[in-house]
Amino acid sequence: MKLGVITDGISRDFEHALTVMDEFGLHYAELQFVGDKEVGDHTKEEIAAIKSLLDWHDAPVSCLSRHIFAGLTTANRPGDALHTRHMDALKRVIAMAHEVGSPLVRIMTSKKEQILWGRNGAEVWNVAKGAWDSLPPLIAPAVELAKSEGLTLVVETGNGTMVNSNYTARRLIDELDAKDTLKVLWDPANNCWCHELAYPDGYEEVRGGYLGHVHIKDVKVDTPRATLEVRRMGEGQLADLFQPMADALRADGYDGAISFESVYRPEGGSFEDGFRASIGRFKDLFA
Secondary structure: OEEEEEHHHOOOOHHHHHHHHHHOOOOEEEEOEEOOEEOOOOOHHHHHHHHHHHHHOOOOEEEEOOOOOOOOOOOOOOOOHHHHHHHHHHHHHHHHHHHHOOOEEEEOOOEOOOOOOOOOOHHHHOOOOOOHHHHHHHHHHHHHHHHHHOOEEEEEOOOOEOOOOHHHHHHHHHHHOOOOOEEEEEOHHHHHHHOOOHHHHHHHHHOOOOEEEEEEOEEEEEOOOOEEEEEOOOOOOOOOOHHHHHHHHHHOOOOOEEEEOOOOOOOOOOHHHHHHHHHHHHHHHHO
16 A cells, blocks of 8 residues: 655654655655645745655655644634635645645644534533534635645544544535545544544445545543543554554555654654654554
């Protein structure tokens, strides 16, 4: 399968990150922060330098991953000041995607309301009324922009966002009738927070053409204590699920990229140390 890494998880020194990728035989670069800037904030000259390094290392870009729409709430509306700032940033990221040859651009969703649907009384007393309904209109302009630009958006299953599971991601895509332009960026570790079992439950939600990109890391969540621990690959709660996930992706002919997300930092070490401690296991499972 097409294996890569989110480069700033190794280092924001882009040339160093690409060199480490080469060392471990990872081919696909996902760009989030390069240097001290998030994608979408680089100048034309900086983008040209980024493209030159990518070409030198023969590293195609799998996805440009800015935090588009992160921080919006149910109070935001299409065209308001904050939504407009995010749409403007999306335009810049799409322009960069064309320059560096990225087929995908990541978006996020607005801040999570906990209970979105209910029945048998919960719909009266517990549901955050109108919370979900506020989301599709915020995302629809981004879908139309991407469609006009010939690019695909991927919506990440994020911690603390309205789309925090494969179920909610698929529901958003269906409600927007956007399956051709909007796909799921599946981060099964993030989905642990809402207790969506990665396999088979989460995987079944994205079968049939919904899956566009994958992030892999390992975690241990303690939702009652509001605590998240990132762990070395294979030592968290996804340890026994990675193999069936990888097998299912192969069996179904998944042809997108899988990015290792290097956010584990050992005690007293660096994120690159965490990368080096985990990348072998990642490759054994998904190569």
